[in-house]
Amino acid sequence: MSSRSDVVVIGSGINGLVAAAELALSGRSVTIVERNQTLGGFIDSGERTVKGFTHDTFSSWHPLFVSGAAYEVLGDELAKRGLRYCNSEHVVTAGVGSNGAVSLAYRDASQTAAGFAEAQDKDAYLTMLGDLDGHAPAVFGALGSELDPRGVGALALTTLRSQRLSGVESLVREALTSGRSYLHSRFRGHETDQLWSPWLLHAGLTPDSATGGVMLPVMAATMHQFGLPVVEGGARHFIDAFQRLFDDTGVAVVTGSAVTEIVLDDGRAVGVRTAHEECLADIAVIAGVTPQALYTELLPACAVSAATTESARHYRYGRGAMQIHLALDRPVSWSDDRLDAVPLIHVSDGAASIAVACAEASAGLLPRRPTVVVGQQSLLDPSRAPEGKATLWIQLQEVPYAPVGDSAGEIDITNGWAGPARAAYADRVIDQIAQSAPGLVETIVARDIIAPSDLEAHNCNAVDGDPYAGSAEIDQNLRWRPATSNGRHRTCIDGLWHIGASTHPGPGLGGGSGHLSAQQIISRGTRRSLTRFFS
Template sequence: MAPAELAAAGWSVALLERNADIGGFIATEERTLPGYLHDTYSSWHPLFVSGPAHAVLGERLRQHGLTYRNTEEWVTASVADDGRATLAHRDPERTADGFADPADRTAYLAVLRRYERNMESLGGLLGGEPRSPEALRHLARLSRDAGRAGRERWPRSLASGGRGYARSEFRGGEVDHLYAPWLLHTGLSPDQAPGGFMLPLLAVTLHGFGLPVAAGGSGRFLDAFRSLLDSLGVRVETGAEVERIVVKRGRAVGVVAGGRFVGARRAVLASVTPTALYGELLPEDAAVGGLREEAARFRPGRGAMQIHVALSAPPEWRDGRLAAIPLIHLSDGSGSTGIACAEAEAGLLPRRPTVAVGQQYVLDPSRVPPGAAALWLQLQEVPFTPLGDAAGELDTTAGWTPELARGYADRVLDRVAAHAPGLREKILAVDVISPVHLAAHNPNAICGDPYGGSAELDQSFLWRPLPGSGRHATPLPGLWHIGASTHPGPGLGGASGHMVATALTTA
């Protein structure tokens, strides 16, 4: 979003992208059969729609053709192996009605209210520089909420994982079942901090904003963005890999792409990992203090994998309520998701992976032929270098070969078919994107990590991108660091670019 905001403020902007198209992990393609429009990578835009970049650019994108489809009804569900389903509705009360224990209903609504009551401060912290006087003001306001107990609650939730949080706050298992798999979408596992803070935030966001998808596919978002950039005079150069950042007299003055110098009078914004910024793009003698050493220790999170399925007809879910739900998780909650994460972290292909089953056609039937359906299956517990198979079935010795990718996709499809009998007979085509493909498509996905670096507490907030640089300004004047590897982390929020554009245009 930064190029659009800077250009709108009158700056002359060039956007350099190494791939043939802009968009990174945003694309829509007919990856299986003609007439089936699959969001190749990302798909759901609640972060963007709820974030500060949308507040600035949302209306302009709409004028350039972007429209969203969303649900006002049931938004997400988790289904356990035994068929038990927990559902979330846009309406928090209807969601809470599904919890068996009355105390959990009260507790759930209370925590949502607490987050909503403090949304200005939470939004300010997530959408602003963590090391700033404004952040301190937001923290002070949060700490005044609900007295001493409230003061302690925020830091304790930040220090805890989602599983521990749900166990402490709720007697029954519904909240854990519903939201533990959602933690994967923040790059966490059920036991990693700050899951205890993120879990209610996910719930508030889903209730408040649903799961918007771009009408016609995420590619239409890019069309609108590209059209907006054109209208603002942004020079977009694709197939232009930045090889280095040029520093003169201690200041970033441009980049070299394809052997050609592109000068930047005011600022260079780098949407890359710290590994690339400090380890590859900057000259070795650039004055960046200890950041080069810190960047060498920046670690990626788990790998991911994407499977696209063209179906002749919608799945017939055993639990008929699932037919209208855009995004379903196949998981027992922290139990199976925690095990699958641990297996992946140990280099094993999980035996019972958590499957995120996207049914975008429910919101946007234009993506599939009449009467047909498509599934967007996301796996977020995948080793980049498989050392074995937790189920002892697949041969991993040659790494991510097409055979291994297909074999693992079969396990995933069996998991879906267990809840939707007859699914196999409806499958017309399958497309598998392995973690190796993700890394090849986008160098920011180190080891197939879709989220630009582990999002555990020690690499988040004050310490993202690096402990010595928990901000978007770098030690080099004129050089700014944005993207998923920086605060507030991964997702299609556009917040880091917005923060930097705001800082530059209001300075």
């Protein structure tokens, strides 16, 4: 059995969805091939605990999407097809430490700074955001452009003209600085560390990773401007809106069918094969997979250079992650009642404790005191839970894929996540939250645990349970994500494009690589049409 379209997209994560939608709206015929039975990758929701409680299964928060270029193209089309967001216009995120100290961030940056104890930190915070505003063309240009030699050259020239040499040097210095060093050099108090250091984990970084000095103010500015929107009714409604768009534009969706091979003809990608069918592509194949899968599994060895294959084999993956979903008999009652209205809270003591937990996880140990991300989506969207009740979305980003021990020496790691460690570690995490939310344990109606091994089983790009599809250290970031790319999504194989979290601009729900690839394919087609017209 075979089919033919202009473009075939492998995988239906955020980047695959964006690429398919933009191409379809431009008039191209598109086929999506997805190994799972449903579209979405790490975007889903459902009643995972008990009936009436809707949990965002994996990802949840969409500031990167609503602030990105893909949303500019697709936002109105998706809204017409039912996509609605719930957001906070007041407090947006917070941190609470083991000593009970609480730091709050509001949509209003000045209100956030007003809560800092040190007078100089109030000014330094607004200066930080102002400096980012000055660097915005370079920073967001790098995050939203191809970083091949031509793209880097154009970006460097534009930045040099606008920022002068001193501005360029300042930006490069910050880009090479870790988040911890950046904060320590600018602030005296604990508030910015407690608020923003945990957010580095959401970019696949540690507090001591290079690029943190840029990513930290980027994240702060994004949340001040765009908040933390969640999809009304649950993340599955995001996928439903895309499905309606695909129905309306004729996109063919093939689910439950894993791609086993990219078909080449005279060195050009012309389609894909699954166990049961062949999907041919007249213009392009777009692969939302890891570098290892692309270059060592899907392409024939004779089509790929030894250097490219070797580079793909050495692509590294990061720490595993874990999710815990709770159905609660009532909303959480925090010791500091200001937290009762906060959509997302980090239970953390800041960079020092995060660094320890990252080191423990990297050594294969269950962290003694992990950084706990607590999402209270039902505050923003009451439809997530029955009246008077609540959901809790818990994420852990410092987890070993195959634990070899417990930092506290308390948990039995026999049989890894299939053994007693699964429930015992969830208990540790919930108890840690309960230190700042007395009575939490007694309100739990039901819980659901998603271990790193479950993430990998659901999404083959999450190798070793890494939801970000690869370490985001600087040698696997920006132009070098991945090193096989030469800074672009168009590969060395004619007609083949590489997208997804393993490619620039990296993980998250922005859809950046899908957008960049789709727009280039559209542009190349337009140029060819004009050439034929005038020839």
